[in-house]
Amino acid sequence: MAKIEPGMEAMLDMYFFETNSLLEQLDEILLRTEQANAFDSEDIKEIFRIMHTIKGSSAMMGFDNLSVLAHKAEDMFFVIRENPELVTDVSFVYDLVFQVSDSYKAQIEAIQNNVGGEYEQFNFDELIDKLLKAKDKLSGEAIGEAPAAEAAPAAAAPASSDKQKTSVRVFFEDGCQMENLRAFLLINTIREECSFLEYYPADVETNPETSKEIIEHGFLITFSAEDNQDYILKQIETALNVQSYEVLAAPTEAPAAEAPKAEIPPEPAKEAVQAAPENPAATPAPTESAIEKAQAAVANAAAQGGSQKQSLISVNLAKLDALNDIVGEIITTESMVISNPDLEGLELESFSKAARDLKKLTGELQDTVMSIRMVPLSGVFQKMNRIVRDMRKKLGKDVEFVMEGEDTEVDKSIVDSLQDPLMHLVRNCMDHGIEENVNDRTANGKPAKGTLKLTAQNSSGEVVITVSDDGAGIDPEKILAKARRQGVLTKPESEYTVKEIQNLILLPGFSTNEQVTEFSGRGVGMDVVKANVEKCNGTIVVDSKKGEGTTFTIKIPLTLAIIDGMEISVGDIVFTVPISTIRESFKVEPEQILRDTDGNEMIMLRGICYPILRMHEKFGIETEVTDLKEGILLLVETDNKSMCIFADKLIGEQQVVVKPFPKYLARYDIKGEGLSGCTIMGDGSISLIIDTNTLIG
Amino acid sequence: MTNDVIKEAVAKQQSGDRKLVADNTILGKVMTFNIGEQVYGIEIQHVVEIIGMQRITKVPHVPDYIKGIINVRSKVVPVIDIRTRFGKPEIPVTSHTCIITLSFNETSVGIIVDNVANVEDIHSSDISATPENKNVNTNAFIQYMIRSDDNSEQTKLILDVAKLLDEQEA
Numbered sequence: 001m002a003k004i005e006p007g008m009e010a011m012l013d014m015y016f017f018e019t020n021s022l023l024e025q026l027d028e029i030l031l032r033t034e035q036a037n038a039f040d041s042e043d044i045k046e047i048f049r050i051m052h053t054i055k056g057s058s059a060m061m062g063f064d065n066l067s068v069l070a071h072k073a074e075d076m077f078f079v080i081r082e083n084p085e086l087v088t089d090v091s092f093v094y095d096l097v098f099q100v101s102d103s104y105k106a107q108i109e110a111i112q113n114n115v116g117g118e119y120e121q122f123n124f125d126e127l128i129d130k131l132l133k134a135k136d137k138l139s140g141e142a143i144g145e146a147p148a149a150e151a152a153p154a155a156a157a158p159a160s161s162d163k164q165k166t167s168v169r170v171f172f173e174d175g176c177q178m179e180n181l182r183a184f185l186l187i188n189t190i191r192e193e194c195s196f197l198e199y200y201p202a203d204v205e206t207n208p209e210t211s212k213e214i215i216e217h218g219f220l221i222t223f224s225a226e227d228n229q230d231y232i233l234k235q236i237e238t239a240l241n242v243q244s245y246e247v248l249a250a251p252t253e254a255p256a257a258e259a260p261k262a263e264i265p266p267e268p269a270k271e272a273v274q275a276a277p278e279n280p281a282a283t284p285a286p287t288e289s290a291i292e293k294a295q296a297a298v299a300n301a302a303a304q305g306g307s308q309k310q311s312l313i314s315v316n317l318a319k320l321d322a323l324n325d326i327v328g329e330i331i332t333t334e335s336m337v338i339s340n341p342d343l344e345g346l347e348l349e350s351f352s353k354a355a356r357d358l359k360k361l362t363g364e365l366q367d368t369v370m371s372i373r374m375v376p377l378s379g380v381f382q383k384m385n386r387i388v389r390d391m392r393k394k395l396g397k398d399v400e401f402v403m404e405g406e407d408t409e410v411d412k413s414i415v416d417s418l419q420d421p422l423m424h425l426v427r428n429c430m431d432h433g434i435e436e437n438v439n440d441r442t443a444n445g446k447p448a449k450g451t452l453k454l455t456a457q458n459s460s461g462e463v464v465i466t467v468s469d470d471g472a473g474i475d476p477e478k479i480l481a482k483a484r485r486q487g488v489l490t491k492p493e494s495e496y497t498v499k500e501i502q503n504l505i506l507l508p509g510f511s512t513n514e515q516v517t518e519f520s521g522r523g524v525g526m527d528v529v530k531a532n533v534e535k536c537n538g539t540i541v542v543d544s545k546k547g548e549g550t551t552f553t554i555k556i557p558l559t560l561a562i563i564d565g566m567e568i569s570v571g572d573i574v575f576t577v578p579i580s581t582i583r584e585s586f587k588v589e590p591e592q593i594l595r596d597t598d599g600n601e602m603i604m605l606r607g608i609c610y611p612i613l614r615m616h617e618k619f620g621i622e623t624e625v626t627d628l629k630e631g632i633l634l635l636v637e638t639d640n641k642s643m644c645i646f647a648d649k650l651i652g653e654q655q656v657v658v659k660p661f662p663k664y665l666a667r668y669d670i671k672g673e674g675l676s677g678c679t680i681m682g683d684g685s686i687s688l689i690i691d692t693n694t695l696i697g
Numbered sequence: 698m699t700n701d702v703i704k705e706a707v708a709k710q711q712s713g714d715r716k717l718v719a720d721n722t723i724l725g726k727v728m729t730f731n732i733g734e735q736v737y738g739i740e741i742q743h744v745v746e747i748i749g750m751q752r753i754t755k756v757p758h759v760p761d762y763i764k765g766i767i768n769v770r771s772k773v774v775p776v777i778d779i780r781t782r783f784g785k786p787e788i789p790v791t792s793h794t795c796i797i798t799l800s801f802n803e804t805s806v807g808i809i810v811d812n813v814a815n816v817e818d819i820h821s822s823d824i825s826a827t828p829e830n831k832n833v834n835t836n837a838f839i840q841y842m843i844r845s846d847d848n849s850e851q852t853k854l855i856l857d858v859a860k861l862l863d864e865q866e867a
């Protein structure tokens with residue numbers, strides 16, 4: 001057991017957040033590049049940066065094993081970065097880095113679950129050993145393939161150190177920011193042309209603090225170039241954001257006039273971007289592409305990289321909830337002020353105008369606050385991509401993973417609760433869905449490569465997520481046989497429709513897989529999926545055709561917090577009925593009412609008979625409207641069940657913020673009686689929200 | 698104030714040890730209110746705020762004494778009528794009737810009282826335990842009593858908020 005360093009607890013949350021998001025980023029890069037089967041230099045740099053950051057923050061937090069692990073991974077990528085031409089067969093690198101990423105996640109989870117600061121410290125020696133071997137292997141290849149002189153600038157440096165050296169002091173434009181990185185990019189641009197290269201401050205790449213030094217004293221470069229010294233000076237001159245430079249110690253044969261101080265015209269940025277493509281002839285042929293690339297990278301970084309990352313901040317969800325509450329209060333208070341009884345009968349032209357403006361602004365405020373909580377599903381989808389990748393390898397199934405609509409936005413709390421169900425579904429599709437044997441696929445006229453598709457889309461206040469595979473599908477016979485054995489059938493077998501049979505697999509303890517594997521088959525899972533989805537008021541259905549594939553469709557309301565509701569009044573109580581469940585509302589004539597033998601009222605609509613539920617009777621409310629023809633009927637429907645509810649009158653449509661019933665009332669079975677929560681209306685009064693599903697059931 | 702402190706104070710009272718009784722410290726504050734003629738108190742740390750009587754939304758399928766829910770600055774708070782809870786007859790709402798909102802273990806509840814009287818100190822010398830079996834119905838919710846030395850004031854019954862909020866169907 002290891003202990004979290006005292007005093008670091010406060011930083012833990014931040015560390016977890018940062019490291020987890022970096023690991024997610026890492027996974028994403030790896031998955032993307034693995035498909036292309038090649039790292040490009042930007043990806044390598046990014047991975048290097050991620051490893052470096054994790055190393056630093058882990059060391060700071062005192063998680064030494066994590067820090068060492070990241071360090072070794074960083075070392076390996078150092079070799080790859082320095083020898084990008086090597087990336088021919090690096091599949092073992094992917095496996096290693098995924099292992100590193102998983103080890104990290106496991107250790108971080110262990111730390112997160114610490115008891116009184118104590119957590120289990122994992123041993124990564126084996127993995128570190130593998131990383132070292134991989135590094136040796138890579139650097140062995142590096143020396144073998146690349147002649148020593150080109151291998152690494154550092155190695156080449158001593159050999160040519162007796163050559164003529166030039167020192168240049170470079171100043172960047174005022175306020176261009178991130179001077180250290182700009183300096184580093186500048187070094188990268190000229191590195192290939194120099195046989196010797198030294199610069200100060202030396203740690204510009206990793207230490208943002210050096211920016212200050214560079215602003216104050218300039219960036220000092222000492223280099224020695226064979227014949228193209230002028231060319232390098234030109235490179236420095238045209239580099240992005242370089243304000244001016246001066247040559248400090250020119251080689252003796254260089255004309256003095258060339259040196260002193262060269263002011264650069266004020267539009268260096270544009271020039272730099274255009275320079276490379278426009279004057280390819282001016283640059284020496286062999287380095288052309290490298291320079292272009294570097295300059296494009298500089299331009300890119302300046303154009304998007306820097307500003308984009310800066311524009312995101314992370315906020316504690318509790319603060320957003322608090323903000324949400326306050327906005328709710330403001331809106332309620334606003335309508336209390338505007339429709340204050342004291343103002344009744346007064347002609348207040350200026351007041352009404354100001355009130356309208358206020359109303360508009362608070363409306364915008366509310367929309368903005370709601371939108372803050374909305375996050376795209378892409379994070380969850382990426383995780384599924386990772387799971388598919390791992391299982392593809394382990395199960396030896398060739399499966400293509402297709403994502404659609406990953407930028408669909410849903411409420412943060414829903415994203416969190418979706419992760420587990422989706423994971424189960426994806427695993428199920430991989431394990432049970434896609435055929436074990438490729439011949440089974442081709443025999444059915446399907447391509448050898450399986451497809452697993454994850455889609456998301458918005459449709460009328462709901463987000464619809466599907467997980468589908470083109471695998472073997474569900475065999476109703478098998479399910480039925482299994483169900484028979486387990487005794488879960490509730491009616492005669494012949495009365496089950498195919499759809500009903502398929503949905504049996506969502507029952508607890510139901511698994512048709514003969515073998516229990518690492519991934520699935522224990523019979524827990526599908527019912528957990530169902531429970532999780534239902535927890536966020538969603539529904540899940542299975543649709544499968546034997547031999548063609550299976551599709552799971554999950555429908556979940558966009559946000560738990562807001563629904564479109566119809567306000568209806570019964571006596572002095574106002575109820576909110578979710579509009580999504582209302583089919584129609586209408587007045588009735590007494591002759592339309594039918595009665596069954598128990599005296600229950602029913603109504604015949606378009607040939608279908610619906611039971612009538614009198615709200616005032618159901619909830620014991622005193623009201624003057626008891627005659628069906630005086631009130632109004634609403635036809636509501638969920639899950640193919642429908643009924644008519646009888647209320648005094650319709651008040652109107654409103655978007656309402658759903659609030660759960662107070663904790664104190666939890667011991668009473670209010671929810672079981674068909675009420676899902678309550679909401680505060682514009683005038684400050686409370687309305688009860690009807691849960692159509694339980695009301696009908 | 699912890700139960701231990703109260704028990705200790707009560708024990709000192711019952712031991713009749715003059716020296717201990719003379720050790721008169723202030724243990725905290727109570728907010729007192731009336732229900733009928735009787736003065737009740739609630740330790741101040743449980744009191745969130747006092748609000749005027751307002752429209753209460755009824756909730757179906759709960760006991761009589763839960764009058765419903767109210768909106769206290771965008772928070773939905775259930776309201777208990779202490780009168781009904783203690784088996785006393787309901788009286789019409791007056792201008793003095795108000796709702797005291799309490800919070801205990803993150804549970805919020807409002808209680809309807811006839812009127813709010815005062816906020817006063819609890820002296821350890823004034824505390825005494827509740828007599829056994831005097832009134833089964835209300836006794837369950839009384840944590841201890843505060844009596845006044847010179848009998849100038851009525852004895853105050855201090856409610857046990859934990860029991861009031863957490864009790865299962867009593």
